[in-house]
Amino acid sequence: METTIQEVDGKLVATLSGEFDTAAAIDAEQALKPLLESSGRDLAIDCSELEYISSSGLRIFLNILKNARSSGNKVTLLGVNEVIRDVLELTGLVKLFELE
Amino acid sequence: MFSSGKVFSRIVRNKAGFGLAVVIFAALIVEGISLLQYGRLRKLVMQAAERQSMVELWTKTEIINHTLESAEATIHDHLWDLSRNLPYPDSMFSAARRLVETNPDIVGGFITFIPGYYPGKGELFEPYARKSGGTVKVSQIASADHDYTANPDYLKVLAEDRGHWTDPYHYVDESEMDLTTYSCPLKDGSGRTVGVCGIDIDLSWLGDTLNVYHSLPSSFTIVLTREGKPFAGPSGSRVAGQVVRLLHDGATVPPQAGSARAGMIAFRDSLSGDKALLYYASRKDEPQWQVAQVIFEKELYGNIRKNRFIDFLLTLIALTALFLMIERFARNEKRLRDAYVDQARIGNELHIARRIQEEMLPKKFPPFPDRTDVDIFGSLKPAREVGGDIFDFFIRDGKLFFVVGDVSGKGIPAAIVMAMIHSMFSLASASEDDPVKIVKAVNAEGCRNNSAGMFVTCFIGVLNLSSGRLRYCNAGHDRPLLVGCAVEELPANANLPVGVLPDVQFEGQECRIAPGTTVFLYTDGLTEAKDTSRRMFGKDRVIGILGRFISDPAAAAADIVSAADREVETFISGTEQEDDLTMLAIRYNGNAAREWEESIVLRNDLGQVKELNGFVKSVTGRLGIGKDEAARIRLAVEEVVVNVIEYAYPEGHDGEVQVDARPDGRSLVFTVTDSGRPFDPTKVPAPDTGQPAELRTPGGLGIFIARELMDSIEYARRDGKNVLTLRKDLRNGARHGVQHRV
Incomplete structure (x- = not known):
């Protein structure tokens, strides 16, 4: 999985592409550190290029969300595909994130 | 089962007993009513018998009255003719004959004159007519041997100057008969008594006539004098003797002169002990004879007693039939009830039998x-x-x-x-x-x-x-x-x-x-x-x-x-x-x-997930499974395998996990086998997916996702290995998507 992070309109946006499987999650934890440590900004994760996410990936998403919420910010997931939406719905996480 | 059958049979036995009690009670009631009726009937029969006896007594007394009165009338009819013909002594013979001839009851007629009344006829003169064998013989019978002036009846008539009946007496002449004699004074034209005129009445027929018919066959009638001396009827029998004693020996006083009396005496036959009733009545006029009639209660009540017995028998039969019916009913009911209990028991056993059969x-x-x-x-x-x-x-x-x-x-x-x-x-x-x-x-x-x-x-x-x-x-x-x-x-x-x-x-x-x-x-x-x-x-x-x-x-x-x-x-x-x-x-x-089966063996290293995903991708690709469905299968398998890699083996120990994939009819089956510690991931509780973010923990999500995405996951421990079988139904795959569940 490839990860790029940029700032758009004051938001920190992470763009993920490929497969967020368990193996990828080990690297992603490091790559997504800016989001995990960000404070005072809304966050967005662009999933439009992401094919797949495992429970390890969801765990990282959940940690990013908890961190953002502690400073009163939102996390928006952009362009999730059907399979990822299924998993978000199955796990109830769909209610915690903003989906666009 | 508590012995409900026994309890019931006891109830039924009690029911039969109850039936018997009802029947006995009914029998007692019926018998009681019958007894009351019998008593009433007895009273009625008694009253009827009394009436009947009185009627019979009256009738019989009337027969006697008629005989006596007609005899008296006959003689009084002739008295005028006699007194007119007194001057002709010889005409007295034909007068005596006429007395006898005019009344069939009269068998003899006599005219006695005071001594010396007809000087030409001697001191004593008594023309006497006597019926014998259809002819009448007339003769003068007074003699020294037959001195009528010593006869008490003669003297009594003269002394009292009125008619007088003698007590019946037995007369032996050419024939034997029972007679009674009526005498009355004979007066001349100036009213002077010149003699006594009398007639003899044959009473031999009386007893037979009075006893010709009785409504009760063993009844009998006897006639007695005022003093109680029997002279007609079956006086010789034992009971007649008792009757005579009852009427004669002070049990009753003789009737008052000029008044009739009647009554009833109950007594017992001295020998058989049978209860008997004696009805008696006396004439009011002289001779105050008494007519007595005896009836036996046995005969009087015999019929109703017999009827009552028949009634009782009939009732008994009816009640027995009723009892049998009740008992049969109770028995039938018991049989039904038993059948019901049996059926319930069989039903219960059937139910168990069915379960046993299903188990087989x-x-x-x-x-x-x-x-x-x-x-x-x-x-x-x-x-x-x-x-x-x-x-x-x-x-x-x-x-x-x-x-x-x-x-x-x-x-x-x-x-x-x-x-x-x-x-x-x-x-x-x-x-x-x-x-x-x-x-x-x-x-x-x-x-x-x-x-x-x-x-x-x-x-x-x-x-x-x-x-x-x-x-x-x-x-x-x-x-x-x-x-x-x-x-x-x-x-x-x-x-x-x-x-x-x-x-x-x-x-x-x-x-x-x-x-x-x-x-x-x-x-x-x-x-x-x-x-x-x-x-x-x-x-x-x-x-x-x-x-x-x-x-x-x-x-x-x-x-x-x-x-x-x-x-x-x-x-x-x-x-x-x-x-x-x-x-x-x-x-x-x-x-x-089983054309093919693909397998991969992985080390317990998360880095192996890349190989795993490649393997699953090739399997789903081989079966031509769509991209999304393939991603779901990949995700499920990955979560299960990652779980094994992370937890099956102790930290730092190398271990392996084998994944086999094969198509099975309509399904795709993955088998995940490891030699790690026994662990059944299907028993892991599902996470609470409704919690807010702050409370959510990431644990357990992987297995949960796998369970949700596959059609079945079965765990088995075989030969010291954990074997997880994941099955995905390919036919229903598209319809089985989670988007339809939410």
Whole structure:
């Protein structure tokens, strides 16, 4: 999985592409550190290029969300595909994130 | 069960006792009423008898009165003629004759004159006329020997100057008779008494006449003088003697002169002790004779006593009949109640029997989820609570042993035989591969102690799952149908059913079953199922249903059986299922279905997930599974395998996890095997997906996702290994998506 992070309109946006499987999650934890440590900004994760996410990936998403919420910010997931939406719905996480 | 039967029979016995008590009570009431009626009737009969006796007494007294009065009248009629003819002494003879001739009761007539009245006739003169043998003789009978002036009656008439009746007396002359004499004064024209005129009345007839008829045959009537001396009637008998004593010896006083009296005296016959009633009445005028009549109570009440006895007997018979009816009713009710209790008990036992029977039948379908070479589905619907149908199967040494049978009859007896056949099949086929020998063993057991004469048609087959060779023995059962490229009957020659003869020969047959063929076995409950018009379902319909599954690689055994089941249900709707209905479908896929199986062995390193995903991708790609569905399968397998990699082995220990993938009919099956510590991920509780973010923990999500995305995940611990079988139904895959669940 490839990860790029940029700032758009004051938001920190992470763009993920490929497969967020368990193996990828080990690297992603490091790559997504800016989001995990960000404070005072809304966050967005662009999933439009992401094919797949495992429970390890969801765990990282959940940690990013908890961190953002502690400073009163939102996390928006952009362009999730059907399979990822299924998993978000199955796990109830769909209610915690903003989906666009 | 608490002995409700006993309790009830006691109630029933009490009921019978109650019935008896009712009958006895009724008998007492009836008897009481009868007694009251008897008493009243007795009183009525008594009153009637009293009246009757009085009437009879009066009548009899009247007869006497009439006789006496007519005699008195006769003499008084002649007195004027006599006094007119006094001057002619000889005319007195003809006067005496006239006295006798004018009244048939008068047998003698006399005229006595005071001494010396006719100087020419001597001192004493008595012309006397006497009836004898139809003629009347007249003579002068006074003499020194017959000096009437000494006769007390003569003296009495003269002294009292009025008529006088003598007491009856027995007279012996030429003949014997009972007589009474009436005398009255004879006066001349100046009123001077010149003599006594009298007549003799024969009373011999009186007793007989008065006793000619009595309303009660043993009654009798006697006539007595005022003083109680009997002179007419059966005075000689013992009872008459008692009557005479009663009327004579101070029990009654003689009647007052010039007044009548009447009465009744109850007494007992001194010898027999019978109660008797004495009715008596006296004349008012002289002679104050008494008429007595005796009746016996025995005779008086005899009839009503007899009637009462008959009534009582009739009542007793009626009540006995009533009692028998009540008792019979109670017995019937007891029988009904017993039958009901029995039925309830049998119903309860049937329920248990049914559960036992259900336990005996295969009930887990698919029975061999790991196998691709054979797919089996069976169903048994008993017509009653328990049935006599049987089916069973198991795999031993790569061979499928199966049996379908139908015990003659239904209900508990059939179920018992069915259980016996079942256990014999299990026992025999545990060590024997030849279906003929299995049938023989079942038959030998079935013939032993088979006093009920029940027999079993059955089909026993042994299918070699690798070669498709089917060996079978048909003991009088319906031939199975084969569903392959067409529907055809398995050529199975019928032997005798099991349980008929112990030494009968059974012949076996064999054939080869092509992969993709379904063997469909059934009992006649299917073909002979009847609709409301009593038409049978028939084999053609069965063949028609099976025809729908010709050359269908996806046709599962369960589909065939449930299709047939639906059709039969529709067919018989509204009627009661008459016979047990059993179907068993065995689809043989052969080894062709197991065309490939892919495996990968991974180390317990999360880095291996890349290899795993590549492996799963190639499997789903091989089966042409769509991108999204493939992603879901990949995700599920990954979560399960990651769980094993992370937790199966202790930290720092190397371990392996093997993943096998194979298609199985309509499904894709993954088997994940590891040698780590026993762990059943299917037991991990599902996370609470409704919690807010702050409370959510990431744990448990992986297994949860895998369970949700696959159709089934089964865990088994085999040979010291954890074996997880993940199954994804490919037919329903698209419809099974989670977007429809939320």
